[in-house]
Amino acid sequence: MAAHAPTTGHTLETNTGLDNRKLLMWLFLASDCLFFGSFIAAYLLYRDRNVVGPYQDELYDIPFTSISSFVLLMSSLTMVLALAAIQRGNMRAMRIWLVATALLGISFLAGQAFEFTEFYDHGLSLETNLFGTTFFVLTGFHGAHVAVGVLILLSLVHASAIGKLTEKDSLAVEIGGLYWHFVDIVWIVIFTLVYLIQPG
């Protein structure tokens, strides 16, 4: 498995024996936990302290958001299949899975744009009440992360198409995948804490 050489099978000549780029990504993801933690905490604290509506139970469309969540979950599956493909030297399959992941990510973003528009039409904006402020900031920053992820995926596809990403560069796909999966696990938490758990 030559394609696997950068990350497996050999101890690298670094202080940790690990690839510094991958280590850096894990460090970034750890710090991003605090970033999203602050927004989730703010949402949980302030969502019920509104003096004016509209309120979350009037706006949330759980079946629609469930489909969006399902789309993002499945994008994690296609992402890991893209990594498995490049690790097996199948570049064409990798590109197909990466494009599928990007399309699923774009579908999720389209769903979010639709949801935001619906909420806005029902009178909820960033300034309406504390629910609006904390909700839009939290889910908006998550959406921004997804958008960056889509750009990463498309740049990987482009690099592969022009021959700059070869089967020896599986680490690049692995690092891009780590970022994408992180975006997915953040949504797992948001979906449960923000959408499904709504106190009376």
Place this chain on the structure above:
Amino acid sequence: MENPELLLGIPFLLLAAFGLFIAFSLFALPAEEGAGGRAITRAHGHPEPADYVIIGLALALITLIEVALYYVDLNFSLMVVILIVLSALKFMLVVGFFMHLRFDSRLYSILFFGGLGLAVALFTVVIATLEAGLV
């Protein structure tokens, strides 16, 4: 029974607890040591694509259960517990298998769960403090 909805939640709670137990067990299983100290399970160092598909289906199924739970008339506290357990299960499956944390160096796990633990601890204290009106 004073709260019949509590009884209704027991199967969900057991299912969620069982799933979480399986996920933690998979993490705890000793993996074969590969060259350079990496833990591996399969010949290629990572699970096979078929394993990923099974995990993907499991994630979809858990999401389905979560959404179904939302529509069941259940005691709120119990529902919160079950949903959080199911959410934790999905989280562990993605982190452990799709992000390969179970098969990679322990240092990555220490870094990530260190950051995650810090975030959970910090914001639990913040929420508890503000909710209690201490500041």
